[in-house]
């Protein structure tokens with residue numbers, strides 16, 4: 001089975017067997033849809049010249065007909081039928097799903113979902129994604145647009161930060177990679193990479209420490225809103241920024257406590273994805289065989 005995790009920064013394609021990626025190839029994400037389709041096709045064909053089927057996780061929403069609604073961090077995909085375009089290039093059926101929903105599917109089958117019934121898988125990366133599993137079943141909503149947690153409002157003032165979706169004050173504006181870097185620079189820090197900011201924070205330098213506190217606070221505010229509605233068993237984190245989870249965890253917990261309707265709601269366990277960075281590729285590889293919501 002071949003799974004593709006098309007992210008805002010990188011595209012990963014892997015051969016997956018029993019929930020494990022046995023071979024993986026990676027490329028940087030080009031800027032236009034045509035170049036992205038070409039890059040995905042090249043990666044997949046380098047793994048298998050004639051694939052039988054391919055699953056693709058995308059950083060946005062796709063409806064039941066395979067039409068993309070919006071990729072907040074990759075422009076030009078509005079209304080494009082991603083599955084059909086890729087199917088033409090690869091010569092096989094292609095299934096497409098939101099990346100966080102695909103990752104939740106992998107977590108349900110092979111990770112914490114084996115013993116946690118209701119969880120939200122939260123991807124902390126270029127954008128903030130949510131994949132929802134309720135009572136053992138991954139849910140995508142009526143149109144497949146469910147789980148867009150990154151666009152929960154966390155700041156309503158006129159100076160609220162703009163988000164890639166076109167609105168202002170979204171959780172993702174503060175907790176996507178760009179928001180993290182923006183905060184660090186506003187405090188006089190100089191870095192282009194999350195790892196540089198994490199290193200600064202680990203050295204106890206003020207800019208890095210405050211940046212992660214700011215990040216955790218807004219992530220906590222947004223996730224408390226979700227938890228107030230769903231009362232889940234656990235939050236499961238993955239994505240590039242989750243590698244620095246220890247730096248943001250105290251302010252995340254405090255942020256949740258500040259916004260939780262009832263204190264026990266904020267005591268929800270924070271788990272790290274059992275599949276880690278491979279959740280997207282593993283979940284994508286499951287897509288051709290699975291009908292979510294069935």
Ligand SMILES: [Zn+2]
Pocket residue numbers: 150151163164165166167170172173
């Ligand atoms: Zn937004």
